[in-house]
Amino acid sequence: MRTLSATGAVGSPADQATVRRLNLGLLMRSLAAGGPRSRARLAEDTGLNKATVSSLVTELVDRGLVTEGIIQRRGVGRPGRTIEVNVGVVRCIGLELNVDYLAGVITDLTGRVLARRRMSLPMLDLGPARAMGQVAEMAGELVAGCGATPNQVQTLHLSLPGLIDIDAGVLAYGPNLRWRQVDVVHTLMGRLRWAGTRIAVDNDANLGAMAEYASGPSAGSNNLLYLVGEIGVGAGMIIDGRIVRGATGFAGEVGHMPIGDPTVQCGCGRRGCWETAVGMNAVVDAVSADRGDRLREGDMTARLAEIVRRAEAGDARTLAALTSAGRNLGVGASVLANLLDPEVIIFGGHFAALEKYVADAVSAEMRSRVLGGEVMACRIEYSTLGFEAPALGAAHAGIDSLINDPTLVLVAQ
Amino acid sequence: MRTLSATGAVGSPADQATVRRLNLGLLMRSLAAGGPRSRARLAEDTGLNKATVSSLVTELVDRGLVTEGIIQRRGVGRPGRTIEVNVGVVRCIGLELNVDYLAGVITDLTGRVLARRRMSLPMLDLGPARAMGQVAEMAGELVAGCGATPNQVQTLHLSLPGLIDIDAGVLAYGPNLRWRQVDVVHTLMGRLRWAGTRIAVDNDANLGAMAEYASGPSAGSNNLLYLVGEIGVGAGMIIDGRIVRGATGFAGEVGHMPIGDPTVQCGCGRRGCWETAVGMNAVVDAVSADRGDRLREGDMTARLAEIVRRAEAGDARTLAALTSAGRNLGVGASVLANLLDPEVIIFGGHFAALEKYVADAVSAEMRSRVLGGEVMACRIEYSTLGFEAPALGAAHAGIDSLINDPTLVLVAQ
Numbered sequence: 001m002r003t004l005s006a007t008g009a010v011g012s013p014a015d016q017a018t019v020r021r022l023n024l025g026l027l028m029r030s031l032a033a034g035g036p037r038s039r040a041r042l043a044e045d046t047g048l049n050k051a052t053v054s055s056l057v058t059e060l061v062d063r064g065l066v067t068e069g070i071i072q073r074r075g076v077g078r079p080g081r082t083i084e085v086n087v088g089v090v091r092c093i094g095l096e097l098n099v100d101y102l103a104g105v106i107t108d109l110t111g112r113v114l115a116r117r118r119m120s121l122p123m124l125d126l127g128p129a130r131a132m133g134q135v136a137e138m139a140g141e142l143v144a145g146c147g148a149t150p151n152q153v154q155t156l157h158l159s160l161p162g163l164i165d166i167d168a169g170v171l172a173y174g175p176n177l178r179w180r181q182v183d184v185v186h187t188l189m190g191r192l193r194w195a196g197t198r199i200a201v202d203n204d205a206n207l208g209a210m211a212e213y214a215s216g217p218s219a220g221s222n223n224l225l226y227l228v229g230e231i232g233v234g235a236g237m238i239i240d241g242r243i244v245r246g247a248t249g250f251a252g253e254v255g256h257m258p259i260g261d262p263t264v265q266c267g268c269g270r271r272g273c274w275e276t277a278v279g280m281n282a283v284v285d286a287v288s289a290d291r292g293d294r295l296r297e298g299d300m301t302a303r304l305a306e307i308v309r310r311a312e313a314g315d316a317r318t319l320a321a322l323t324s325a326g327r328n329l330g331v332g333a334s335v336l337a338n339l340l341d342p343e344v345i346i347f348g349g350h351f352a353a354l355e356k357y358v359a360d361a362v363s364a365e366m367r368s369r370v371l372g373g374e375v376m377a378c379r380i381e382y383s384t385l386g387f388e389a390p391a392l393g394a395a396h397a398g399i400d401s402l403i404n405d406p407t408l409v410l411v412a413q
Numbered sequence: 414m415r416t417l418s419a420t421g422a423v424g425s426p427a428d429q430a431t432v433r434r435l436n437l438g439l440l441m442r443s444l445a446a447g448g449p450r451s452r453a454r455l456a457e458d459t460g461l462n463k464a465t466v467s468s469l470v471t472e473l474v475d476r477g478l479v480t481e482g483i484i485q486r487r488g489v490g491r492p493g494r495t496i497e498v499n500v501g502v503v504r505c506i507g508l509e510l511n512v513d514y515l516a517g518v519i520t521d522l523t524g525r526v527l528a529r530r531r532m533s534l535p536m537l538d539l540g541p542a543r544a545m546g547q548v549a550e551m552a553g554e555l556v557a558g559c560g561a562t563p564n565q566v567q568t569l570h571l572s573l574p575g576l577i578d579i580d581a582g583v584l585a586y587g588p589n590l591r592w593r594q595v596d597v598v599h600t601l602m603g604r605l606r607w608a609g610t611r612i613a614v615d616n617d618a619n620l621g622a623m624a625e626y627a628s629g630p631s632a633g634s635n636n637l638l639y640l641v642g643e644i645g646v647g648a649g650m651i652i653d654g655r656i657v658r659g660a661t662g663f664a665g666e667v668g669h670m671p672i673g674d675p676t677v678q679c680g681c682g683r684r685g686c687w688e689t690a691v692g693m694n695a696v697v698d699a700v701s702a703d704r705g706d707r708l709r710e711g712d713m714t715a716r717l718a719e720i721v722r723r724a725e726a727g728d729a730r731t732l733a734a735l736t737s738a739g740r741n742l743g744v745g746a747s748v749l750a751n752l753l754d755p756e757v758i759i760f761g762g763h764f765a766a767l768e769k770y771v772a773d774a775v776s777a778e779m780r781s782r783v784l785g786g787e788v789m790a791c792r793i794e795y796s797t798l799g800f801e802a803p804a805l806g807a808a809h810a811g812i813d814s815l816i817n818d819p820t821l822v823l824v825a826q
Contacts, residue, residue: 001524002633003442003816004626004654004809013460014435022427029416047426111414213417220415223660235752239657241417246652246754247636247791253751253784258744259671270782331671338666339648339752341659369683371666378660396417403416 020056021407023048027056028065028085028403032110033220036069036084057083063409064089065109065402085109090402090409091152093139094394096159096204099123099176099231100299102134103388106142106153107395109402111215115145116388120299128171128182136191150194154409155398157200158184159207159390161232163250169201172250175267176231196410202397204228204390205252206243208348209236210400211385211393216346218381223342226383227254227333228390229349230300233275239340255279259331277328280350283307286321301387304353311357319357326358330365337370337378348383355382433469434820436461440469441478441498441816445523446633449482449497470496476822477502478522478815498522503815503822504565506552507807509572509617512536512589512644513712515547516801519555519566520808522815524628528558529801533712541584541595549604563607567822568811570613571597572620572803574645576663582614585663588680589644609823613810617641618665619656620806621761622649624798627809629759631794636755639796640667640746641803642762643713646688652753668692672744690741693763696720699734714800717766724770732770739771743778750783750791761796768795 023046030046031037039057043050060066067088068081087108095104103118117138123131135158143150162174169185171177184201192199209226218224222241228234233255237244244251255275256268266273276282280300287307288295295303310318333345351358362380370378383389402408436459443459444450452470456463473479480501481494500521508517516531530551536544548571556563575587582598584590597614605612622639631637635654641647646668650657657664668688669681679686689695693713700720701708708716723731746758764771775793783791796802815821 001445001809001812002627003445004623004651004656004813013439013465014432016432018435019427019429019432022431026426032414032416052426210417214415221660238417239652239659240655242653243417244652244753247634247756248754250784251752251754253754256751256782256784257670257672257748258782268784335670335748336752338669339664339749340657341661341664341666343660369669369671371663371669371681396414399414400417 021405023052024056024060024406025404027053027060028406031066031083031085032403036082038080038082040080042083060406061086063406065406065409087112089152090154091143091146091148092395092398092402093142093153093156094159094207094391094396094398095135095138095156096207096388096390096394097123097131097135098161098204102131102138103391104138104142105388105391105395106146106148107392107399109399111392111396111399113392113395114148115142116391117141117145118388123177128177128179129187132182132184132187132191136188139188139192150192151196153194153197154402155198155200155395156188156192156194157202157207157394157397158188159204159394160184160201161204161230161234164201164203166200166202166245166249169199171201198398198401198408200397202394203234203236203252205234205236206245207236207391207393207397208383208385208389209238209243209346209393210396211389212346212348212383213238214396214400215392216381216383216385218344218346218379221343223340223344225336225340225342225345226389227345227347227349227351229275229278229347229351230280231275233279233332235336237340237342239342254332254336257332257335259335260328274328274332278325278332278351283321283325283350283354286324287318289317300350304350308353308357322354322357323361325354326361327365329358330362331369333362333380334366334369337366342378344379344381346381346383348385348389349387352383352386434818436465437469437473437819438817440466440473441819444479444496444498445816449495451493451495453493455496473819474499476819478819478822500525502565503567504556504559504561505808505811505815506555506566506569507572507620507804507809507811508548508551508569509620509801509803509807510536510544510548511574511617515544515551516804517551517555518801518804518808519559519561520805520812522812524805524809524812526805526808527561528555529804530554530558531801536590541590541592542600545595545597545600545604549601552601552605563605564609566607566610567815568611568613568808569601569605569607570615570620570807570810571601572617572807573597573614574617574643574647577614577616579613579615579658579662582612584614611811611814611821615807615810616647616649616665617803618647618649619658620649620804620810621796621798621802622651622656622759622806623809623813624802624806625759625761625796626651627813628805629794629796629798631757631759631792634756636753636757638749638753638755638758639802640758640760640762640764642688642691642760642764643693644688646692646745648749650753650755652755667745667749670745670748672748673741687741687745691738691745691764696734696738696763696767699737700731702730713763717763721766721770735767735770736774738767739774740778742771743775744782746775746793747779747782750779755791757792757794759794759796761798761802762800765796765799 260277673690675685
């Protein structure tokens, strides 16, 4: 007989080290969410006793994760120092590689962006080896750009569009990049040779979801879906406070739900896939006057700006195309809402840039299609993090790993 | 900033009591999964030290959860007794109420069924109050039927078809029962007045999934979807080893995905819902020769037997209808596979009874529609637990709660 654990209970013995690791994480999460506080207040807020808090704080100071801040005088007692997340030592890098650009941020442990880079790059022409060279180069620039040194960089996470084998650190297949079996993590380790940096890779949808969870308007929503759409459409899913990856790591492939126009052929060979109705190419096709339309050229940002310009000018073809895309977005979002009952579905990528012209149609479809009515009230939001979301989420993936297990950070020498 | 915890880390301080509770659970899970063993072997298998195992075993014996079994003589050392799950004290009841029947099982802590009951009941005529009376009566019969007493019954879980508010213990809405806001848990507490029994309610899809996880051919699959279909179609989802309920508890509503024939009206008022193509009524409509066909009457088991009889006899209309249902089943299952990347999707309810005539069409659609090819190889299975799955899952939901937190069971007096 197999026993299902409602709490995701540990499968290994718990001991004193487990207790300490869990409590270090509890203290760090409390500090990250609630800001600087005295030891006494931290004890109150976490339920840990004062002696334990003091011992844990000493360890966190040694690891460079917290500092003692300004002196606070409260009443007649001995003045105490507030404890706060150390913004001065640990650095986390998040990068996003997509078909025609590379973007990156470097943050402190609170998620504040200290430097950012973005460059257009034709990845199809570069190929994976040279592209990884560019990634490593940008990582170095980010470190230099904020006056840090590589040994401060505890984590580097890279976002890629495609199917990722997280455990192996490999891009299994990136259909739009046309890359297969790229050993991302070891390549970057070899190029950077930063001994203390943990390197990882994940897909853009998962990392976009993490960015929203960390710092978007719905931060902390434990059931949050993030839809990223450019050429393809993918979903990053946080369910019960955890990223859902599936049995083989490939969860989130929503672009080929057969809910589009069954006469339209998709790049995958099938007909009626959702992304043929809502992907960026579908929107461009519907808005374009003819094959020579300049919408079909240039980078994503420029093309989106042109679509918005035409909509603002009241171009009937454009407005009709965006309303239709909005309806189809709403149909797909309602499938996800009925299946997963999230608190919020957040549209990222080009959807967010087109909010003004798709939102009414999306809402109308959601109202008529989501079951459970007012009880199951799934909100729709449009990402305010823009195209930086996956890079920011990549930095947060690193931050989260350190905050949940502070023992990953070696004691400063 | 909000921190995402990859491990679902605890939000409260860990202390000695936490450690002990986690380790009691670890030991019980090991015994439930791996069978009787010596203390020394348990220490090896769990990684706990022998002194800890002995102390934990003493507590588990006191709570009536394990017993010392036969004496085993190994080599020249002192003979030892094997420790095993106590099948003699604790009892768990699982019941399923559906539109036209009530079914129940009572089990020991290993999930062995000690008694079962099943009766046809017209719930629409009875209404919720009298129906709950029947549930309580069956619970009493199950206890008597295996020679137990109510104070041995640690858990009673009831499966209902509909939207359940788990925390409140309330059926929010049962569309096919036409019940709203039924306070199931308190009603049963009041009717039974079994002081030591924890009573809970969940839906048939979630509990079917738990039954498959506990004892089906894919037991222990941490990413498992279970589809239950009678009038409606619902999904029970185990993702990363936990049941997914959604933000408001209503996850799993797959029956209204707009992937069916867009000209067919659904009971919900929309068109093209999945259940208009694969639900039991849709199958009956497609198989029936005319409105007077006797397929339209009688209980589910009898109607399914008649459909199978016609298929066996080679009736062309029946075979075509089942192939079409199989294709539509495969289309919907592929949407779920692409989104959630489960190890296995298990068809329960009437789907399982029709396996022989739908399986080829299901497989063909899955092969052509699931992305990731051989890597993301989602299996399709047909439940072997039959219509008893939700009741069995309800018993297992109780067993799982006790095994994961043995401190829920009071020390025997």
